[in-house]
Amino acid sequence: MKIKNLTIVAIILSFLIILTSIYVNFDLVVNVRFYVDKNNVLVEQINEDNLKLQIPVQKLKDINEYSRTSVSIAIIKDNAMDLIDSMQSVSLELKNNLATMNDISLKRHNAAVQTISSKLLQLQINLDQVQFVMNQNMLLNEMLNTSDENLMLISELIDEIDQDYDDLNLVILNDLTIVLNTMFILLMIVVASLFFGLIRFVYFQIPYIVKGLNMLGDKQYHNETLKIPTPIFVEEKEIHNYIDTVFEENRFIEDIKEVLLKVYVVEDAVDALFNLLKERMGIDRVGLAFVDYNREMIVAEYGVIVDRVIKLGPGFEVPFVRTSLYDLIESRKPMINNDLEEEFKKRPKSSSLYLLAQEEIKSNLILPLTMGNAVFGFLFLSSREKDFFNLNHLHLAEKIVYEIKGLLNRTYFTKVVFSKITSGFSELVEKKDNETGEHILRMVNYSTLLAYKLIEKNHPDYQIQERMVLEIERNAAVHDIGKVGIPDSILKKPGKLTDEEWEIMRTHPIIGGDIFKSIREGLKAFDPELYKVSEDITRYHHEKWNGEGYPHGLKGHEIPLVARIVAVADVFDAISSKRIYKEAFEVEESFQILKNMSGVNLDPYLVEIFIENKSEVLKIYEKYK
Numbered sequence: 001m002k003i004k005n006l007t008i009v010a011i012i013l014s015f016l017i018i019l020t021s022i023y024v025n026f027d028l029v030v031n032v033r034f035y036v037d038k039n040n041v042l043v044e045q046i047n048e049d050n051l052k053l054q055i056p057v058q059k060l061k062d063i064n065e066y067s068r069t070s071v072s073i074a075i076i077k078d079n080a081m082d083l084i085d086s087m088q089s090v091s092l093e094l095k096n097n098l099a100t101m102n103d104i105s106l107k108r109h110n111a112a113v114q115t116i117s118s119k120l121l122q123l124q125i126n127l128d129q130v131q132f133v134m135n136q137n138m139l140l141n142e143m144l145n146t147s148d149e150n151l152m153l154i155s156e157l158i159d160e161i162d163q164d165y166d167d168l169n170l171v172i173l174n175d176l177t178i179v180l181n182t183m184f185i186l187l188m189i190v191v192a193s194l195f196f197g198l199i200r201f202v203y204f205q206i207p208y209i210v211k212g213l214n215m216l217g218d219k220q221y222h223n224e225t226l227k228i229p230t231p232i233f234v235e236e237k238e239i240h241n242y243i244d245t246v247f248e249e250n251r252f253i254e255d256i257k258e259v260l261l262k263v264y265v266v267e268d269a270v271d272a273l274f275n276l277l278k279e280r281m282g283i284d285r286v287g288l289a290f291v292d293y294n295r296e297m298i299v300a301e302y303g304v305i306v307d308r309v310i311k312l313g314p315g316f317e318v319p320f321v322r323t324s325l326y327d328l329i330e331s332r333k334p335m336i337n338n339d340l341e342e343e344f345k346k347r348p349k350s351s352s353l354y355l356l357a358q359e360e361i362k363s364n365l366i367l368p369l370t371m372g373n374a375v376f377g378f379l380f381l382s383s384r385e386k387d388f389f390n391l392n393h394l395h396l397a398e399k400i401v402y403e404i405k406g407l408l409n410r411t412y413f414t415k416v417v418f419s420k421i422t423s424g425f426s427e428l429v430e431k432k433d434n435e436t437g438e439h440i441l442r443m444v445n446y447s448t449l450l451a452y453k454l455i456e457k458n459h460p461d462y463q464i465q466e467r468m469v470l471e472i473e474r475n476a477a478v479h480d481i482g483k484v485g486i487p488d489s490i491l492k493k494p495g496k497l498t499d500e501e502w503e504i505m506r507t508h509p510i511i512g513g514d515i516f517k518s519i520r521e522g523l524k525a526f527d528p529e530l531y532k533v534s535e536d537i538t539r540y541h542h543e544k545w546n547g548e549g550y551p552h553g554l555k556g557h558e559i560p561l562v563a564r565i566v567a568v569a570d571v572f573d574a575i576s577s578k579r580i581y582k583e584a585f586e587v588e589e590s591f592q593i594l595k596n597m598s599g600v601n602l603d604p605y606l607v608e609i610f611i612e613n614k615s616e617v618l619k620i621y622e623k624y625k
């Protein structure tokens with residue numbers, strides 16, 4: 001039941017009651033009452049006339065006994081005749097009035113009215129008779145004897161009519177009372193039910209709402225203590241649901257903030273956001289892109305998608321002007337696109353739409369990330385369902401973005417700083433080791449190729465997250481950073497190393513590993529995982545599968561997977577390229593040497609995959625020759 005409907009019904013009911021009561025009362029009070037009052041006067045008058053009639057009749061009787069004066073007889077007779085005339089006209093009027101009343105609304109009392117009417121008729125007949133007798137020129141004695149019976153009957157009839165009429169009056173009055181009482185009771189019911197709604201509102205709902213708002217104001221988003229008044233009306237339920245939703249949304253945003261507060265790496269932020277939003281909204285993908293204003297590019301930073309590898313991911317970039325994001329940079333407003341298939345038909349050349357189509361993404365909610373007046377990036381929420389996003393999603397997403405954009409900016413900033421440090425290291429190694437930029441690029445590409453292939457293979461012992469590929473990509477280049485600590489005389493020695501020199505050379509993974517260890521110590525308070533991959537790669541890239549490597553002699557799966565991956569890439573590139581101490585091997589021969597090292601130096605499964613993808617390895621080899 002809606003209180004709104006109750007109110008409408010109550011108002012309509014009150015109107016009906018008032019209208020009926022006006023109608024009925026008008027009839028009863030105005031019409032019937034009018035005649036009742038008039039008839040009361042008439043009945044009284046006829047009674048009076050009848051009483052008065054006794055006087056001339058008595059006089060005539062007296063005259064009859066003692067004296068006979070024709071003049072006085074005539075006067076007395078005239079007097080009696082006048083009274084009878086008056087009674088005649090009064091009874092006629094009474095009869096007419098009753099007939100009219102009956103027509104209006106006394107049909108219920110038809111019988112009573114009929115009785116009175118017939119008595120009135122009889123009264124008239126009797127009066128007629130008395131008149132007739134009095135008009136006859138008969139002896140006084142004779143006349144009196146003849147009309148005496150009539151006069152008695154007239155008195156009796158008038159008494160009866162008086163009595164009947166009183167009874168009828170009483171009944172009518174009773175009717176009136178019943179009608180008025182009924183109206184009153186009905187009105188009371190209407191008023192009471194409205195009052196009931198109002199009281200519920202004032203005593204339960206308003207305090208509940210006020211308390212809820214206070215709690216929200218105090219940022220207490222756990223509303224379990226907020227006692228919800230039992231709802232009776234639909235509106236009350238709606239209020240509760242709305243307040244509950246507000247609490248739930250705020251709690252959810254609090255949760256997001258709490259989780260993201262502990263995050264220092266932008267990928268972790270997106271992963272956390274994805275997990276929370278997947279559950280809350282049922283989305284299938286979260287993407288993050290930043291705007292590079294110098295190059296006028298949108299650069300995809302990171303993305304997560306359910307059940308598959310992201311296509312539109314890191315490394316993807318597109319000039320502003322070719323995306324619909326350009327308008328959003330201007331407007332700074334979010335945008336829903338609930339039919340990407342249709343959009344792709346309109347812009348078949350869009351590479352981002354092509355990649356989203358490959359991911360089977362059909363709906364997109366794009367939220368610009370702003371700092372001041374500038375858009376520094378975009379958050380993409382997506383679904384594989386067409387027409388997925390509605391205004392509720394949009395509002396919630398906007399609130400979330402408002403809360404987390406600073407954090408995304410901060411993690412992105414941290415990331416840029418980290419990547420500058422890392423690329424600085426790589427350059428250092430390059431200079432020191434006399435290795436070229438091409439070596440680094442090949443090495444990085446071989447490593448990421450292997451890592452991506454591992455995701456596709458999905459081998460239970462070689463589980464790797466897409467995130468890890470990014471980390472490998474970023475850190476492979478620094479694997480030999482420790483060589484900064486090796487004297488140039490050893491590093492750049494054209495010939496074979498002596499035992500002592502080799503002893504020193506073997507310390508480079510420790511030196512490199514310790515550099516990252518000390519960086520990690522400093523950042524431990526923020527996130528103990530920061531630079532872990534960097535340390536693993538630098539420290540363990542010379543461990544051997546058979547346990548005879550250095551510096552720790554780890555064996556097989558004891559060696560971190562990232563280090564095993566980088567080792568394959570590093571060794572293949574060292575064999576197939578020229579070094580100060582050696583010539584380059586032909587590429588086919590290099591594959592053969594690599595194969596020989598499988599299961600000895602290198603993880604056999606990784607070597608197998610590497611060789612399996614020879615054609616792609618060759619592409620990289622040729623590209624950076």
Ligand code: C2E
Nearest residue numbers: 490491492493494495496497505542570571574575579581
């Ligand atoms: P690097 O030049 O980057 O070589 C990395 C790894 O590739 C080597 O690790 C080794 O496992 C593999 N590798 C490189 N060339 C060949 C090759 O011709 N045949 C085979 N089977 N494997 C090869 P390793 O041996 O632990 O050496 C580590 C680093 O020590 C090398 O890095 C290089 O900088 C230095 N180094 C190794 N041997 C010599 C040497 O004879 N003279 C000089 N000056 N430096 C050397």
Ligand code: SIN
Nearest residue numbers: 287288289300303352
């Ligand atoms: C993304 O969705 O992850 C990036 C989209 C873009 O760069 O256009």
Ligand code: SIN
Nearest residue numbers: 323324325350352364
């Ligand atoms: C575009 O409009 O090209 C990008 C669409 C998207 O990433 O949602």
Ligand code: SIN
Nearest residue numbers: 418530531532533534
């Ligand atoms: C980063 O480059 O973003 C962090 C490096 C790491 O976690 O190893």
Ligand code: FE
Nearest residue numbers: 479480541542
């Ligand atoms: Fe090395």
Ligand code: FE
Nearest residue numbers: 479480570574
């Ligand atoms: Fe190396």
